[in-house]
Amino acid sequence: MxxxxxxxxxxxxxxxxxxxxxxxxxxxxxxxxxxxxxxxxxxxxxxxxxxxxxxxxxxxxxxxxxxxxxxxxxxxxxxxxxxxxxxxxxxxxxxxxxxxxxxxxxxxxxxxxxxxxxxxxxxxxxxxxxxxxxxxxTDRKGVVAGNMIVKDTFAGEETTIDCSKQGRSGWMIPSDVDNGMEFVDVKADYVLVVEKDALWQRLNEDRFWKKEKCILITPKGQASRGTRRLLRRLADKGLPVYVFTDCDAWGWYIYWTIKTGSMTLAYLGRDFSIPEARFLGVTMADIDEFEFLKKLTIKAKPIDIKRAEEMLSYPWINVHPEWVKELKRVVRDKRKIEQDALQGKRLTFVGEYIRKKIKGKEWLP
Amino acid sequence: MAENIFGGFKEYSVAEFFKKNRQMLGFSGKIRSLTTIVHEYMTNSLDACGEAGIHPEIEVWVEELEKNDRYKVKVRDNGPGIPEKILGKALGMMLAGTKFHRYVQQRGQQGIGAAGCTMYSLITTGQPVSVVSKHQGKKISCKLGIDFKGNKPVLTEVVREECPLEEHGLEVEGVFADTKYEKSAYGVGEYLKRTAIVNPHARIVFNSPEGDKFVYPKSIEDLPEKAEEVKPHPLGIGANDLLDIAKASKEYTKLSAMLQNEFTRISLNKVKELRELVPEVNLDMKPSKLSWDDAEKLVVGFKKIKWIAPATDSVIPIGKEQIEKSLRNILNPEVIYVTNRPPKIYRGGIPFVVEVGIAYGGDINKEGKGGVVMRFANRAPLLFDAGGCAITQTVKNVEWKRYEIRKFDEDPIAILVNLASVHVPYTSAGKQSISGEDDVEEEIRNALMEAGRHVQKHLSGRRREKEKSTKKKAIMRYVGQISGDMAELAGNKAEKEEIKVGLQKMIEERFE
Missing domain, CATH: 1.10.10.10 (Winged helix-like DNA-binding domain superfamily/Winged helix DNA-binding domain)
Incomplete structure (x- = not known):
C-alpha cells in the first residue's frame, strides 16, 4: 500500500x-x-x-x-x-x-x-x-543469499543490493520489504528456507544456491514479519518455496507458521502466509531411509510431545495423512532429529539430501 | 409466680425478701437500678394516660445528691391522677397493681411497679417518697412509705386541696441510694430517648443530672389503639400461669369448666381429649385444689393437642407511620424504612408481631458509633442483657454486607425491633431479653431482611449516582487529548475546539 x-x-x-x-x-x-x-x-x-x-x-x-x-x-x-x-x-x-x-x-x-x-x-x-x-x-531477522538484485530506497538514497555478492554473511532481510523496496532481478528456480543459521552457512559455503539456482534463506528460527513478507513476494513471482527444519515440534511449527500463519498473527492473513510452501524434512520417515540417522536421534522433550499433540488437533494439519503419521510417530517414539544430524555422515551430505528430496518430490504438503 | 414465692416467705419480711431478690425485680447494679426506677414510673404514667385517652406529657428529673450513689428522681405526668383511696395501694403495696392476671398486651410486665421503687427508696435511704396527685378536682400531697410487716402503705403529711378539674396528673419524687447515673446505652437518658421513639404520641422531657434538658416532642396526634384483654391460649401458658388462673377463678366448681371459660380454643371436645391424654389429673376437681404437679402435667398435655391458632387481633403494633415519624424526629437519618407485617404465631399458639425500623445516615453516628440496635417489647425499651437476646443475635446473624452495609458496627445505621405480643417470651424474670423461639427468630430475621432490602435499594441508588459522577470525570479527563488527536488525524487542526465542546456536551448529558 x-x-x-x-x-x-x-x-x-x-x-x-x-x-x-x-x-x-x-x-x-x-x-x-x-x-x-x-x-x-x-x-x-x-x-x-x-x-x-x-x-x-x-x-x-x-x-x-x-x-x-x-x-x-x-x-x-x-x-x-x-x-x-x-x-x-x-x-x-x-x-x-x-x-x-x-x-x-x-x-x-x-x-x-x-x-x-x-x-x-x-x-x-x-x-x-x-x-x-x-x-x-520490527526487529530484523533472516538472511538471504542467491541470484537476486534489490533496489532499496531509504533515507533519501537509492542502493542496489546484489544478494549473490554478500560473501559469507548474506543480506539481512529488513523489517519492511514492501515500502521503498524493488526486486529488480530474481534468477532462481526455487526458494529454500533453512531453519538454522548453521545449516545456512553450511550451504552458503557449499555455494549451494549458485549450483542449484535457488534463493537460500534462513529465518534463524521463527520467521520474522519481514522474512514472511519476502517469502510471500517471492512466491508471488511463481517460485516454489521449500522449507527445511529440524524433525521436531518446533521445527514443524516454524514451517506451519510460514505456510498458514499463526494463531497470534492470524489477523495478518494472506500477506504473511505462503500456503503453497512445501516441507522437505527432516522427517521421522528419514530414519528408515538413512540408516546412519538412527543413531543420531535424540530424546524428545515433553514440550515437543505436547506441541505434536496440539498440532494433531489442528484441522489444517490433521487433514494431511502424511503429517498425522509423522506426528503420531513423534508422540509414540518420543524421539527427534536435528537438521544438523545430516552432517553426521559428511558435511556436504546436507546438499545431497535436499537435492534428492526436491528431485524425487519427496516432500510433505 | 411471684405471689407463690412471697407466700412461701411469709415468715420473713417482704423487705428482706426484696433485699435478697432485688436482681429478680430489675434492681441489680447501680446503673440498672436507676433506669428501672425511671422505667417503673414512666410505664405507669404511659399506661394511665393510655387508659384515660390522654396525650401523655411526662417530665423526668434526675439529680445527683451524692456522686455515683444517691439520686433524686422526680416524674410528673398529665395523666388522670390517682384517687386517694387507691393511692396507697398503687404506690405502697407490693403486687397490688391492676395488671396482675390480665392477659393483655402491656408495657408493665417487668419489675414490680412503683411500689417496688418506694420500697427501694425506703431500703436504701430510709425515706418515703413524696406524691402529689390531682384527680377529678382533688389534689392530695403526701409522703408515702410502707409498713413492711403488713405489706401496707403508710401515708403521712397528707394535705388535701381542691384544684381545677382540668388540672390532673401525678408527681412522684424519691431519693434513691445505691444507684448510679451514666450517659451510656444503659442509662436513663438512652432509656427515655428510646421510650420516646416508640411513643410518638407522647411528649417526654428529661432533665439530666448534668443540667441538660432533652425534649422529645409529640410527633403524631393519634393515640395508640387500646389493647384488648384476651383469654390465654393453652399453648401460651406455663404451669405457674395455670396455677395463678386456677387460684383466681373461684367461681368454678370444676377445673374442666374453668378451662373452657378462661381459655380460648378449649372446647368440650378438647377437654375430652385432655382427659384421655392426662387421665391421672382429675378435671372435675375444684380449680383451687390444682397442684403444681397436675398443672405441669396439663401443660404437657396441652402441647400434644392440635389447637386452632388464637385470634391475632389482640396484638397491637406501634405502626409503620408512627415509627417512621419518630425515627425521623429523633434520629434525623437520611433514609428510613419500617416494616408493616401481619401477626405470626409462635409455639403454635401465641400471636405476635415483629416491627423493624432501619434508619441510615444523617445524624446517626454523630457520636462515632454505628450499628445501634434498639430492642423493644410491647413498646418498652430493653436495655440490658443484650448479649443473650434473640433480637441481638438475629441482627448479628444477618449478612449486612448484602444490604450495602459494609461494617455494621461502624456504619451509620440504627435498627429498631419491637416485639408485640400478649406473651413476650422473655429469657428470665429480669425481662430484658427475648428468648430464642424459632418462629420469633425467623420472623425477626425476615423483617430485618425486608427492611434491609429497602435500605439497600436506597444505598445502591446513591452509590450509582456517585459512580456516575466518577464515570463522568473519568471520561472528561480524556476529552482534551482526544479532541486534539482527532482533529489532527482528520487533517483539520482547527476543529479541535468544536470536537471538544461536542464531546463535553455529550458526556454531560449522558452522565448527569
Missing part, C-alpha cells in the same frame, strides 16, 4: 469520528475480534484468518474511553511519521506517546508498552494496514 493511500485511510478514520461527534453520537471504532474464538482456517485459501466477529469500541463507554483515546493518539502519531517520512520501532512509538495528559492529571497517555503494542495490532486489523505501512519497524 502506498504512503499516500495509508495517510488517506487514517484521515478518513479521523473524519468519520468527527462526523459522529457532530451528529451527537459517541465516536466509535470497529475492529475484528482477535480472540481464539474468531480465528478460523480458510480451507479455500489455505491460511488462518479472522472470522466475522467484530467489536465496536465507544469513547463514551467508561470501560473503553482510555483505550479509545489511545487508539486515536496512535493513529495520529503514525500519520505524522508517514508525513515526515521517518520510521521507528513500536518501542519508539511508545516513547513518543508516553507523556502526561496534563491539566493536573496524574495520568500518562500510555503507561506500558504493552498497551500501545495491542493498539497497533488493532489499527492494523481494523484498517487493513500493515504496521510496516505505518512506518513502524
Amino acid at each position: 502506498g504512503e499516500k493511500e495509508t495517510i488517506e485511510k487514517l484521515e478518513d478514520l479521523g473524519k468519520s469520528m468527527i462526523k459522529q461527534v457532530k451528529k451527537r453520537e459517541s465516536p466509535t471504532f470497529e475492529t475484528p475480534l482477535r480472540s481464539r474464538g474468531n480465528i478460523e482456517y480458510d480451507k479455500s485459501v489455505g491460511f488462518l484468518r479472522l472470522g466475522a466477529k467484530k467489536e465496536e469500541r465507544k469513547f463514551l463507554n467508561v470501560a473503553q474511553a482510555k483505550t479509545f483515546m489511545q487508539t486515536v493518539a496512535v493513529a495520529n502519531k503514525t500519520k505524522k511519521f508517514l508525513k515526515e517520512g521517518l520510521h521507528t520501532s513500536i518501542r519508539g512509538l511508545y516513547y513518543q506517546l508516553k507523556f502526561s495528559l496534563g491539566e493536573n492529571l496524574d495520568e500518562s497517555l500510555f503507561e506500558e508498552q504493552t498497551e500501545s503494542n495491542a493498539l497497533i495490532e488493532d489499527l492494523e486489523v481494523a484498517m487493513g494496514i500493515k504496521r510496516e505501512d505505518l512506518h513502524l519497524t
Whole structure:
C-alpha cells in the first residue's frame, strides 16, 4: 500500500469520528475480534484468518474511553511519521506517546508498552494496514543469499543490493520489504528456507544456491514479519518455496507458521502466509531411509510431545495423512532429529539430501 | 409466680425478701437500678394516660445528691391522677397493681411497679417518697412509705386541696441510694430517648443530672389503639400461669369448666381429649385444689393437642407511620424504612408481631458509633442483657454486607425491633431479653431482611449516582487529548475546539 493511500485511510478514520461527534453520537471504532474464538482456517485459501466477529469500541463507554483515546493518539502519531517520512520501532512509538495528559492529571497517555503494542495490532486489523505501512519497524531477522538484485530506497538514497555478492554473511532481510523496496532481478528456480543459521552457512559455503539456482534463506528460527513478507513476494513471482527444519515440534511449527500463519498473527492473513510452501524434512520417515540417522536421534522433550499433540488437533494439519503419521510417530517414539544430524555422515551430505528430496518430490504438503 | 414465692416467705419480711431478690425485680447494679426506677414510673404514667385517652406529657428529673450513689428522681405526668383511696395501694403495696392476671398486651410486665421503687427508696435511704396527685378536682400531697410487716402503705403529711378539674396528673419524687447515673446505652437518658421513639404520641422531657434538658416532642396526634384483654391460649401458658388462673377463678366448681371459660380454643371436645391424654389429673376437681404437679402435667398435655391458632387481633403494633415519624424526629437519618407485617404465631399458639425500623445516615453516628440496635417489647425499651437476646443475635446473624452495609458496627445505621405480643417470651424474670423461639427468630430475621432490602435499594441508588459522577470525570479527563488527536488525524487542526465542546456536551448529558 502506498504512503499516500495509508495517510488517506487514517484521515478518513479521523473524519468519520468527527462526523459522529457532530451528529451527537459517541465516536466509535470497529475492529475484528482477535480472540481464539474468531480465528478460523480458510480451507479455500489455505491460511488462518479472522472470522466475522467484530467489536465496536465507544469513547463514551467508561470501560473503553482510555483505550479509545489511545487508539486515536496512535493513529495520529503514525500519520505524522508517514508525513515526515521517518520510521521507528513500536518501542519508539511508545516513547513518543508516553507523556502526561496534563491539566493536573496524574495520568500518562500510555503507561506500558504493552498497551500501545495491542493498539497497533488493532489499527492494523481494523484498517487493513500493515504496521510496516505505518512506518513502524520490527526487529530484523533472516538472511538471504542467491541470484537476486534489490533496489532499496531509504533515507533519501537509492542502493542496489546484489544478494549473490554478500560473501559469507548474506543480506539481512529488513523489517519492511514492501515500502521503498524493488526486486529488480530474481534468477532462481526455487526458494529454500533453512531453519538454522548453521545449516545456512553450511550451504552458503557449499555455494549451494549458485549450483542449484535457488534463493537460500534462513529465518534463524521463527520467521520474522519481514522474512514472511519476502517469502510471500517471492512466491508471488511463481517460485516454489521449500522449507527445511529440524524433525521436531518446533521445527514443524516454524514451517506451519510460514505456510498458514499463526494463531497470534492470524489477523495478518494472506500477506504473511505462503500456503503453497512445501516441507522437505527432516522427517521421522528419514530414519528408515538413512540408516546412519538412527543413531543420531535424540530424546524428545515433553514440550515437543505436547506441541505434536496440539498440532494433531489442528484441522489444517490433521487433514494431511502424511503429517498425522509423522506426528503420531513423534508422540509414540518420543524421539527427534536435528537438521544438523545430516552432517553426521559428511558435511556436504546436507546438499545431497535436499537435492534428492526436491528431485524425487519427496516432500510433505 | 411471684405471689407463690412471697407466700412461701411469709415468715420473713417482704423487705428482706426484696433485699435478697432485688436482681429478680430489675434492681441489680447501680446503673440498672436507676433506669428501672425511671422505667417503673414512666410505664405507669404511659399506661394511665393510655387508659384515660390522654396525650401523655411526662417530665423526668434526675439529680445527683451524692456522686455515683444517691439520686433524686422526680416524674410528673398529665395523666388522670390517682384517687386517694387507691393511692396507697398503687404506690405502697407490693403486687397490688391492676395488671396482675390480665392477659393483655402491656408495657408493665417487668419489675414490680412503683411500689417496688418506694420500697427501694425506703431500703436504701430510709425515706418515703413524696406524691402529689390531682384527680377529678382533688389534689392530695403526701409522703408515702410502707409498713413492711403488713405489706401496707403508710401515708403521712397528707394535705388535701381542691384544684381545677382540668388540672390532673401525678408527681412522684424519691431519693434513691445505691444507684448510679451514666450517659451510656444503659442509662436513663438512652432509656427515655428510646421510650420516646416508640411513643410518638407522647411528649417526654428529661432533665439530666448534668443540667441538660432533652425534649422529645409529640410527633403524631393519634393515640395508640387500646389493647384488648384476651383469654390465654393453652399453648401460651406455663404451669405457674395455670396455677395463678386456677387460684383466681373461684367461681368454678370444676377445673374442666374453668378451662373452657378462661381459655380460648378449649372446647368440650378438647377437654375430652385432655382427659384421655392426662387421665391421672382429675378435671372435675375444684380449680383451687390444682397442684403444681397436675398443672405441669396439663401443660404437657396441652402441647400434644392440635389447637386452632388464637385470634391475632389482640396484638397491637406501634405502626409503620408512627415509627417512621419518630425515627425521623429523633434520629434525623437520611433514609428510613419500617416494616408493616401481619401477626405470626409462635409455639403454635401465641400471636405476635415483629416491627423493624432501619434508619441510615444523617445524624446517626454523630457520636462515632454505628450499628445501634434498639430492642423493644410491647413498646418498652430493653436495655440490658443484650448479649443473650434473640433480637441481638438475629441482627448479628444477618449478612449486612448484602444490604450495602459494609461494617455494621461502624456504619451509620440504627435498627429498631419491637416485639408485640400478649406473651413476650422473655429469657428470665429480669425481662430484658427475648428468648430464642424459632418462629420469633425467623420472623425477626425476615423483617430485618425486608427492611434491609429497602435500605439497600436506597444505598445502591446513591452509590450509582456517585459512580456516575466518577464515570463522568473519568471520561472528561480524556476529552482534551482526544479532541486534539482527532482533529489532527482528520487533517483539520482547527476543529479541535468544536470536537471538544461536542464531546463535553455529550458526556454531560449522558452522565448527569
